[in-house]
Amino acid sequence: TMKRLFSTSHSSVDAKEMKKFQLLAHKWWDEEGEYSALHSMNDIRVPFIRDTLLSMRSNYHVGNPLSGVKILDIGCGGGLLSEPLGRLGASVTGIDPLEDNIRTADQHKSFDPVLAKRIQYKSSSLEEIVEECMETFDVIVASEVVEHVADLEMFIKCCSQVLKPEGSLFITTINKTQLSYVLGILVAEKLIGIVPEGTHEWEKFVPPEELESILESNGFSVKTVNGMLYNPLSGSWSWMESTSINYAVHAVKSGAQAQPSPTGALSEVGSEQPSATAGTAL
Amino acid sequence: LGHNIHFHDKKIALLEAGPRKDYDRMPDSYSNRVSSISPGSAALLSSFGAWDHVCNLRLKPFRRMQVWDACSEAMIVFEKDDLGDMGYIVENDVIMSALTKQLDAVADRVEVFYGSRAVGYTWPLPSHSCDTSPWVQIELADGRRLQTKLLIGADGHNSVVRKEADIRNIEHWYDQSAVVATLHLSEATDNNVAWQRFLPTGPIALLPLSDTASSLVWSTSHEHASELLAMDEESFVDSINSAFWSNVNHSDFIDAAGAMFRSAISLLKPSGTAARQLPPSVAQVDPGSRAMFPLGMGHATEYVQNRLALIGDAAHRVHPLAGQGVNLGFGDIACLVHHLGAAAFNGSDLGSLKHLLKFETERQRHNVSLIAAIDLLKRLYSTRLTPLVLLRTWGLQATNALPPVKEQIMAFASK
Numbered sequence: 066t067m068k069r070l071f072s073t074s075h076s077s078v079d080a081k082e083m084k085k086f087q088l089l090a091h092k093w094w095d096e097e098g099e100y101s102a103l104h105s106m107n108d109i110r111v112p113f114i115r116d117t118l119l120s121m122r123s124n125y126h127v128g129n130p131l132s133g134v135k136i137l138d139i140g141c142g143g144g145l146l147s148e149p150l151g152r153l154g155a156s157v158t159g160i161d162p163l164e165d166n167i168r169t170a171d172q173h174k175s176f177d178p179v180l181a182k183r184i185q186y187k188s189s190s191l192e193e194i195v196e197e198c199m200e201t202f203d204v205i206v207a208s209e210v211v212e213h214v215a216d217l218e219m220f221i222k223c224c225s226q227v228l229k230p231e232g233s234l235f236i237t238t239i240n241k242t243q244l245s246y247v248l249g250i251l252v253a254e255k256l257i258g259i260v261p262e263g264t265h266e267w268e269k270f271v272p273p274e275e276l277e278s279i280l281e282s283n284g285f286s287v288k289t290v291n292g293m294l295y296n297p298l299s300g301s302w303s304w305m306e307s308t309s310i311n312y313a314v315h316a317v318k319s320g321a322q323a324q325p326s327p328t329g330a331l332s333e334v335g336s337e338q339p340s341a342t343a344g345t346a347l
Numbered sequence: 348l349g350h351n352i353h354f355h356d357k358k359i360a361l362l363e364a365g366p367r368k369d370y371d372r373m374p375d376s377y378s379n380r381v382s383s384i385s386p387g388s389a390a391l392l393s394s395f396g397a398w399d400h401v402c403n404l405r406l407k408p409f410r411r412m413q414v415w416d417a418c419s420e421a422m423i424v425f426e427k428d429d430l431g432d433m434g435y436i437v438e439n440d441v442i443m444s445a446l447t448k449q450l451d452a453v454a455d456r457v458e459v460f461y462g463s464r465a466v467g468y469t470w471p472l473p474s475h476s477c478d479t480s481p482w483v484q485i486e487l488a489d490g491r492r493l494q495t496k497l498l499i500g501a502d503g504h505n506s507v508v509r510k511e512a513d514i515r516n517i518e519h520w521y522d523q524s525a526v527v528a529t530l531h532l533s534e535a536t537d538n539n540v541a542w543q544r545f546l547p548t549g550p551i552a553l554l555p556l557s558d559t560a561s562s563l564v565w566s567t568s569h570e571h572a573s574e575l576l577a578m579d580e581e582s583f584v585d586s587i588n589s590a591f592w593s594n595v596n597h598s599d600f601i602d603a604a605g606a607m608f609r610s611a612i613s614l615l616k617p618s619g620t621a622a623r624q625l626p627p628s629v630a631q632v633d634p635g636s637r638a639m640f641p642l643g644m645g646h647a648t649e650y651v652q653n654r655l656a657l658i659g660d661a662a663h664r665v666h667p668l669a670g671q672g673v674n675l676g677f678g679d680i681a682c683l684v685h686h687l688g689a690a691a692f693n694g695s696d697l698g699s700l701k702h703l704l705k706f707e708t709e710r711q712r713h714n715v716s717l718i719a720a721i722d723l724l725k726r727l728y729s730t731r732l733t734p735l736v737l738l739r740t741w742g743l744q745a746t747n748a749l750p751p752v753k754e755q756i757m758a759f760a761s762k
Contacts (some may be wrong), residue, residue, distance in 0.1 A: 096699070111693050127692070128355020149694025176481055177496075 078162045078190045079215040085263055086142070090165030093143025094173055099261050102295060102302075103145050103209065106237070109293065109302045110208060110313065111149045114235050117289070117315050118204065121233070131155035137202040137227060139191055140210035144170035144184065150206075151183040158202070164188045191223045198227045208237040211276070212269050221283050231320045234285060237293065237313045241270035244309045259297055273308050285316040349453035350395035351684055353691040359457045360493055362485075367447060367461045373404050373438070379527045379636040380439040381554060381562045383541070383670035385760060388677035389435060392445070396452070400445035401437055407555045408432040411540040413624060414743075417547065417596045418731060419605045421740040422623050423747040425757055433757070434670070436541070436554045436562065464488040468498075468511045471654055482698070483654050497698040499656050499683070501676075504645050506661035512652055518645035518664070521725065523549050524572035525642055525667055526565040529633035530587070535559050542626040543668070544591055545728040550668045551590045553626050561627070563587065564667055572639045580632050587629050600733065605740050612748045642666055644722055646715070650707040654698035658683060663714050666725045671760060675714055682709050717759070 092099045119130055126132070132154030138147045141159030143166055151157045151174075161167055167188040174180045187194070205224050214220045224234055239249050246267045253260040277287045293311040295302050348354050384392075384406075392398040410433055415422030427433055450457055467486035482494045500508030509516060530553070532538070538555040549566035556562050565575070565587070575583060645664035650657050659676030683706050690702040727739050746752050 096701075107695070108693065115692075115694075126355060127352050130692070148696070152691075152694040152696075 079213060082213045083163055085261075086163055087165055089261060090143070090163065090169055093145060093166070093169050100143070100145065101300060102259050103142075105300050106208075106293075106295075106302050107146065107149055109304065110146065110235075110237055111153075113291075113313060113315075114150070114204070114206060115153060117235075118233065129154040134203050135201065136204045136206060137198075139205060139207040139224075140213070141170060141186065142166050144173055144186065146206060146208055147184050147186075148174065148180060151180045155183070155204075157184045159184060159186045160189045160191065160194060161186075162188065162190045191220060191227075195223050195226050200227065200229050202228055202232060204228075204233045204235070206235045208235070209239075211236055211238045211271055212265060214269075217271065217276075218279055218283075221279050221285075225283050225285065225318055228318045230318055232318050234280075234316045234318065235313070236276065236316075237311065238276070239265065239270045239311050240309055241267065241272045242309045245270055245311075248310055253295075253297075257297055259295075273312055273314065276314060280314075280316045284319050286319055287314060287316045289313075289315040348684055348687065349450065349457040351688050351691075353688040354456065357456065357691070357697075360495070361450070361457060361459045362463045362465060362487070363459060363461050364464055365461070367459075373441065376633055376636070377529045377556050377560055377562065378438045378440050379529050379562065379633075379638055381436055381556070382439055382442070382673045383554060384435045384437050384442075385671075385674040385677075386432065386434065387681075388674045391677050391681045392442075395449055397442075397445040397449045400448050401441055404441045404444060405557075406435045406437045406441065407538070407557060408435050409539045409541045409555055412543070413540060413626075414543045414545070415623060416545050416728070416736070416740060416743065417590075417594075418545075418736045419597065419601045419740040420609070420623065421605055421743040421747075423743050423753070425753060427757070434541075436556060438556075460487070465507070468508070470512065495654075495698075496696060497654055497656065497687075499658060500661045501657075501659050502661055504643070504660040504664040506657065508655070509647055509657055509661050512655055514652070514657070515648045516645055517648065518643060520641065520643040521566075521666065522568060523566045523642045523666075524569050524639045526563070526567065526572050526575050526637065526639045528563045528583075528638070529556070529636040530561050530563050530584075530629045531631040531633070532559055532561060533628045533630040536627050538627065540624075540626075541670075542591070546590060547596060547729065547731045550728065551587070552668075552670075553591070553629075554670075561629075563632075565590070566642060566667065569641070576637050576639055580634065583632055583637070584629050591626050592628075596731070598733070601736055601740060604737055605744065608741050608744055612744060615748075644718065646718055650710060651700065651703035653700050656683060656703055656706065662710075663718055665718055665721045668725055668728075669717075669721050669760065671717060671721065674760070675717065678713065679710055682706055 089099055095101075096104045115130060118134065119125060130153050131150065134155040136150055136155045136157045138150070138157055138159040141147050141161050144159055147157045147159040147170070159167075159170060161170070167186045170186045174184050174186075205228050207220075207224070211217060211220065228234060239245050249260075249270070250265055250267055254262045254264065273290050277290070280287055290308060291313045292305040292308040293302055293313055294305045295311065349359055389398055392401065410426055410431070412425040412433060413422060414425075425433065450459055464487065465485050466488050467484075469484035471481045471483060482496055483498045485493045485495070485498070487493070498508065500506050500512075502508055535558045538558050538561065541552070541554050543550050543552040546567070548568055548571060551565040551567075552563070554562045554564065565572075567575070575586060578586070643664060644666060647657055647662045650662050658679040660672065662679065663675060665672050665675070686702045686706045687697060690697060690699070695702065727735060730736070
């Protein structure tokens with residue numbers, strides 16, 4: 066399969082991918098169901114986002130740590146990540162190309178008067194909102210999304226356009242390795258079924274080096290790359306040194322006029338372990 | 348919870364069936380309902396500023412606890428190495444008043460509904476894609492309706508919340524009632540020792556309130572309890588004194604066996620046997636301060652469910668012989684606040700079972716062994732049968748001679 070660099074549809078959304086998620090649109094909020102692994106991923110990705118952002122802010126209230134922060138949740142699905150971020154005080158805009166997902170997300174947030182005001186959902190692709198949202202957001206999160214997009218380069222470019230200068234981009238995704246094929250697809254989907262079958266295609270997995278290179282060549286500075294590990298027995302996620310299966314990335318959009326560096330140059334930043342993410346228990 | 352920083356912009360409602368209790372000065376007479384507050388519980392109360400109010404009203408620290416058998420000479424003494432306070436005897440009204448003051452301080456976050464009663468509970472359906480609200484709905488007696496993400500049941504051993512949630516409760520009524528009263532001592536003394544003697548009918552305890560007054564907690568059979576309440580004040584006082592002082596339950600055999608064991612211990616551990624002190628004698632009882640209530644034990648099979656948590660006596664009920672009941676409840680609170688605070692800082696839905704289960708596991712692990720131990724002690728000390736008396740006599744004497752074991756017991760009980 067080849068990546069289409071000149072996409073005629075001007076979209077990073079893949080129609081085949083959308084069909085896969087349509088079938089499970091109503092299962093989002095069953096914590097023990099198909100999406101249980103995503104629910105438990107909140108236990109590490111929310112503290113990761115929260116602590117990274119707090120380490121960059123100086124005046125915040127612990128009871129409302131992300132108040133005043135505008136976040137864009139791309140591929141928000143049923144709102145699993147938007148809601149905790151909203152509860153921490155952020156103003157969240159969640160977008161997802163699938164209308165059924167947005168409908169589920171809207172309905173779920175409607176019961177909580179506080180969240181209903183803090184979160185806005187829109188059925189849309191990233192490209193569709195670029196025009197009206199130039200440099201609008203302080204933070205973008207694209208969690209478990211980039212392994213589903215059709216055109217990664219364009220996706221990152223659009224992220225850069227809607228992000229304020231010095232804004233943060235958080236990505237979690239799956240590496241393209243033999244191990245990720247065995248564990249991420251064979252075991253997870255076919256053997257023990259913790260991921261609905263057919264969700265992932267190994268061809269579309271993104272190695273961290275490639276992601277870093279695309280980020281750096283589009284005006285981002287990669288600050289952190291961390292490996293993640295899922296334990297199917299305990300149903301919980303943890304951080305690990307190796308990025309060979311799942312990993313998370315934090316990148317910051319450069320403040321000055323973004324000069325794209327020569328393509329193909331690999332990032333020199335590599336893997337840093339931020340002290341804020343390890344053991345964030347209180 | 349209202350004072351927890353992670354709850355800064357959350358809303359909490361407290362439904363209280365009783366009236367508001369707020370004292371600036373305590374009345375001269377002591378209330379007959381008191382609790383023994385452990386250092387751990389005192390730390391919790393001071394973490395949100397309530398302990399200061401308790402100290403301003405009144406309390407009595409005690410440094411030493413002597414526990415002994417009526418059927419033998421065996422006894423055990425607890426005291427801290429540094430002679431610091433082992434615990435505090437505080438009237439329940441004082442604690443209520445201190446809590447009320449601190450609730451007032453966070454009135455913008457916590458709304459207290461005095462004299463209220465919940466009459467209807469609607470639990471959320473397990474299905475996650477339904478149209479009805481996923482929160483708990485409560486209907487009050489006055490018709491008002493509340494909805495909440497998390498319902499905490501702290502409504503005592505007859506918990507309605509627990510029953511409505513269909514949580515099975517393992518319970519057992521003891522054939523004992525506790526008689527409480529406020530007593531005046533014959534002479535003023537440095538009243539900083541808590542005394543407890545195990546009679547075959549049940550333990551009798553004297554808890555210091557001041558240098559001249561102590562609180563009585565006498566667990567005994569229902570018939571005897573009624574007699575104690577009915578008799579005139581002089582006879583009542585005589586019964587108390589004789590319960591503490593009389594050796595009528597001793598048998599020569601047990602005394603000899605006990606003495607032999609004691610000399611064996613003193614060979615191995617010279618400092619292991621201390622002299623038995625006698626409690627102060629009682630001169631008078633406060634008129635109208637005598638009351639009785641039946642005793643039982645209970646333990647809920649689950650402390651939590653989706654959007655529900657049980658704490659305190661609603662989750663577990665124990666015999667007063669170890670003075671632990673309210674402290675277990677305070678321990679539940681400290682643990683629940685910790686887990687809810689962490690969940691709030693993670694942006695989690697507060698009613699989510701995941702962190703509630705962590706609370707349940709942590710507390711059940713701690714509580715179950717203590718509850719079982721208290722129940723075992725109650726049964727062990729309810730008999731005159733010689734073999735069991737011998738067992739507990741030697742057991743008590745041995746434990747008294749082993750500081751590491753005593754320290755472990757004190758540490759566990761003072762959490």
